[in-house]
Amino acid sequence: MLNRAAIIIKYKQPAVDWINDADPYDTPGISIESVNSESHVYLIDHDDAEVLDDWIKLNYEALFFDELMGWYTDESLWPKKRTLSLFKKWFHIECHTIILDTVGTPIVSEEI
Template identity: 35%
Template sequence: MYFVDRSVAIIKPRQPFLDWLTSVAGDDMVDLTLDNLRADCTALLVPEYDEPEEAVAWVDERAEQLFRQELASWHEDEAAWPADRSLMVFWQWFDVEFHSLVLDSVDEPIENSPALDA
């Protein structure tokens, strides 16, 4: 195993995200629950931090981009996205869980590919 010079942020949708998603998806998501939605979430490698406030500040600086990526991963029609994607709304719609220790347990190189350009 190898230490990785990154930390992790896990973006977990909250009830307002689920409410929006079920309103735009109609019958396709009728059985989706918040627990289901939060069971497999986006995990981001973020810069290492000494204090949790540093990780929060990193997310704050990218909140609009992260918000767009989360919306796009579930519903591509931007016209259906909420108009207000401000920092305050981001934190109302998502919890972010931070972890400072990352270990790579695979003895193969990490392959990179571009993320969604949302």
């Protein structure tokens, strides 16, 4: 069992609408189901899970950046005002506090 909690970001329809509207290639629209079929998982300090709202307030800008960068690296396509309110309208946060490591080998951190 790891001494971490995991947050998983799930997209809400307004975020999916942005993905489709901002698409510079006019590819066929993406659905909320396909967007949420793979999600980013962020490990946080286990104690932060108890005060998740406070943690989100402190870290939503970095999370927002990471999620938008995953879709379009051209920041001119991004919303100009990325507020906490917009973040909450676009994303649902799931928090999981029991993380079990079933592999049994050391966890290795890789730089991105």
